[in-house]
Amino acid sequence: MKLFHRLLPLLCFAVSVSGLLQQATLSFTAESRSLQLAGSGVKSQIILDGKDWPGVIRTTNDLAMDFGRVTGTNATIELVNNTVIQPMPLTSKGGATIIAGTIGNSSFIDYLISAQKINVSQIRGQWESFSSQVVQNPVPGLDSALVIAGSDKRGTIYGLYDISEQIGVSPWYWFADVASKNRSAIYAMNMTKIQGPPSVKYRGLFINDEQPALTNWVNENYRMGKYGPGFNADFYSNVFELLLRLRANYLWPAEWNSMFNVDDPLNAPTADMYGIVQGTSHTEPLMRATKEQSLFLNGIWSWTGNQANVTTFMEAGAERAASFDSIYTMGMRGLGDTASPTLNASELEQIITVEQQILRKTFNTSDITNIPQMWCLYKEVGGYFEQGLSVPDEITLIWADDNWGNNQRLPILNETSRAGGAGVYYHFDYVGTPRDYKWINTIQLQKTWEQMHLAYERDAQTIWIVDVGDLKTLEVPINYFFDMAYDMSAMSSPDSTMTWLIQWAEREFGTAAANATANAMNTYGMLAGRRKFELVDPSTYSVNNYNEAENVLAEWSDLVDQAQAIYDSLPAVSQPPFFELLLQPALSGYTLHQIHITAAMNNVYAEQRRTSANTLAQQALSAFNQDHAITQRYHTLLNGKWNHILDQTHLGYDYWQQSERNTLPPIAYVQTMEMSLAGNMGVSIEASNGSVPGDSNYNVALSNNTLVLPPMDPYGPATRYIDIYSRGTGSFTYTVNTTGISWLTATPSTGTLSVSANHTDQRVVLSIDWAVAPNGSNIVFIPITSSDDYGNYAAPQVNLPVNNTSVPASFHGFVESDATLSMEAEHTSANTSSTSAHYAIISGYGRTLSGVTLLPVTAASQTAPNGPMLQYAFYAFSNVSNANVTVYVGPSLNTIPARPLRYALRIDDGPITTVQPCPTYTLGALPDAWNGAVANAVWANRSTVAVSPGSHTLSLWALEPALVFQKIVVDLGGVRASYLGPPESRRV
Secondary structure, eight states, X not given: OOOEEEEEXXXXXXXXXXXXXXXXXXXXXXXXXXXXXXXXXXXXXXXXXXXSOHHHHHHHHHHHHHHHHXXXXXXXXXXXXXXXXXXXXXSSTTEEEEEEEETTTOHHHHHHHHTTSSOOTTTTTOSSOEEEEEEESOSTTOSEEEEEEESSHHHHHHHHHHHHHHXXXXXXXXTSOOOOOOOSEEEXXXXXXXXXXXXXXXEEEEOOSOTTHXXXXXXXXXXXXXXXXXXXXXXXXXXXXXXXXXXXXXXXOOOTTOOHHHHOTTHHHHHHHHTOEEOOOTTOGGGOOHHHHHHTOXXXXXXXXXXXHHHHHHHHHHHHHTTSOXXXXXXXXXXXXXXXXXXXXXXXXXXXXXXXXXXXHHHTOSOOTTSOEEEEEOTHHHHHHHTTOOOOTTSEEEEEBOSSSXXXXXXXXXXXXXXXXXXXXXXXXXXXXXXXXXXXXXXXXXXXXXXXXXXXXXXXXXXXXXXXXXXXXXXXXXXXXXXXXXXXXXXXXXXXXXXXXXXXXXXXXXXXXHHHHHHHHHHHHHHHHTSOGXXXXXXXXXXXXXXXXXXXXXXXXXXXXXXXXXXXXXOGGGHHHHIIIIIHHHHHHHHHHHHHHHHHHHHHHHHTTOTTHHHHHHHHHHHHHHHHHHHHHHHHHHHHTTTTTTOOOOSOXXXXXXXXSOOOOOOOOOOTTSOOTXXXXXXXXXXXXXXXXXXOTTSXXXXXOEEEOOOBOTTSOSEEEEEEEEOXXXXXXXXXXXXXXXXXXXXXOEEEEOSSTTSSEEEEEEEEOTTTSOSEEXXXXXXXXXXXXXXXXXXXXXXXXXXXXXXXXXXXXEEOBTTEEEEETTOOSEEOOOSSOEXXXXXXXXXSSEEEEEESTTOOOOOTTTSOOEEEEEEXXXXXXXXXXXXXXXXXXXXXXXXXXXXXXXXXXXXXXXXXSSOOOOBTBOOTTHHHHHHXXXXXXXXXXXXXXXXXXXXXXXXXXXXXXXXXXXXXXXXXXXSSOSOOOOBO
């Protein structure tokens, strides 16, 4: 199903606003033939048929209050129950009218259709569609009105909420406290808008893993139920409203310690009244909750051991839900979201047959093709399907991701033509291997775009359901997911994410802050998406190599500065939601990385016996306390409205399951009342844990007082560094001696250090004047002396290899430095396409810059060297017969088993090497090395090539779509260990 929206005529003269990526029909300045809906002297009224859907009437009350949120005066509501339209005088002089209703349920709308006042031919009989237009003399007594006509219940509801969003009420006004925009006047533009049907038919979320945060919050704010937490109709009403404002329609309610239909008998009828399609999770067949299986089933949850009672149990679930708009989960799993120890494919076919018999009996019909049913191919269930299990054609197959946002499989061959269609079960939260992630938002929107765009284009368009954990803290990806599901045509471009972010930021925080907020949120997505917070530890980022840990922490610090500056610029009413949606995640992300990186540096400094190790230990402890302070700030915000939402632990994981208490990583202290055996001065260098004078496990040799820096050349880092520090009890003056080497500068070359906290360490930066430095390769010997003695050792020395080389002036491309070449995938020297496929850049995708992928995603398999090609020119100085080329690609899986993801590469005209980054696997299992790929957020595969000195071209081919290139690294013998890989090489 494809969404369309058409405007006749298209006007661009007014100051207008729209829902995210939707066409505007309202403005805040008058124009020719526009209709003023609100403002000074204008009293707004909304007229609808009292016999329309209760959910439509309820939504109209929301819209009436939304006018009050924006203008200060609520609209009035006129419910009319006439079958014959009578003259309708305005409720007061100077009023303005909105007429809203559902085709076939509203006498007003049906009258306007029969009187040819409105044309609904484009929405009649369509799913969840609406029209919006200003109509002159719509009914006797009215000069004009804005008319919203819905094709069905939710079509009308979406039309009403479309007005709410356009006038300045965010869908997140309650769940994220987004302030409504004050407006002095609101006008309906003279145009016709047709919107719908949605791209994906059923669009929903799954509240899951809701302990401790959401459960604790619910227990504090709602009455406890008979069987557990208070997930009652008062709570769910806010969820239902949010879903509808986001143009979603489907819910899997909280599972783990609650029972939607039992905890509050009003839950299901309230959902139905609102217009929410009810469902249960993949492990809860025929509308019976997991907890019900333990409490109310007579006997054990086993088909082979308790078939009769399980059947009766399921019958009760179907009957209970029969009067509501529902999608029935089919099949069966083990108790409590586990694989059944006894089920097989044959028995599952029998179970589905029985379940369909139950539906026939419940609905008293032999034809159940119009009763929505779904079977989720989650974990081991997918294995049954692979074994040949036959699923009735009317059942929607929901293909599950790997719990980490990577689709495992999508429809192929005749699966695309099933009557029930296909869907996707996706995750923004998970409990399981390799690690839980359920604290705060770690979702990179570009990756979500890449995977869900793939799913849509591969015909998974009937149901999209996303696991959102506690819901709170995942507001931004939830909104993004539903906007994709509602209107994929507006988000079909790889660049659409940034467009969406700008519009999202403008809606929530205003035009002035929109670009800065969008950029900051985009940065957050990349930094948080590199590795789930729960997986970060002191060993993640290299403290020594490429300044990686320091650079990562600096990126987080810069993000906090950006977010804080935006926060400070906002009016007071907009600061709480900004804190919830961006500032707190940025502060928490920075602080978590500060804790781990500071602890890592502390451990290295302690190994080097630095006095400052103790200072770092205290800094790590301070950051640990700051983490708690940020949590408390969130919990006390708005008089404690969201207390407990950040209860989830996130520090101290030692296996996949959550830590029961936040725990500081190990830190070490040195004894500062005693001097090192090697004197007061210590010396260390970039890219080494070694320390001189004295012995260290990392030094070149026992009792060797020399350290060797990584080489310097004109194409690498502009500086290298030497750290000089206190590791004793007294002061000393150091000197870095570069006498006689005019082209080498050490800054500062001398200084005095002591045991004082502010004077214990000095980083000496080395730089070279390449115009003066001698050509070729040299080694510079740099003595470092102290005014104190060296204990039992001699004075230390640092050696610096220097390579003053150059490339031909005619060369353009990447240049080797430090026996390394590192290239971001988007920085090609050539990019070819074919008539059927081309490469596109997904800006902001991945861990460092962007992704490059082959489009369309439905393209056929490609070949090398004939298919679309990416080329990278590089210049090498090394001569290496077995250089390693590592290609970093997104952690995607093989969604077409017969066409696993593959790429090919070669150097110049050499042999072509084909690589399959994701190993072959069977649905129901996961590929080898999957744990590492999802933890690291990349597949990183090595190939061996020969590289000689001179100019070369690396050619790269995506042999299948859905492969996303991020980075290419050529190791000529110099690549050092790091998480993100070497920084990008210099291009000339």
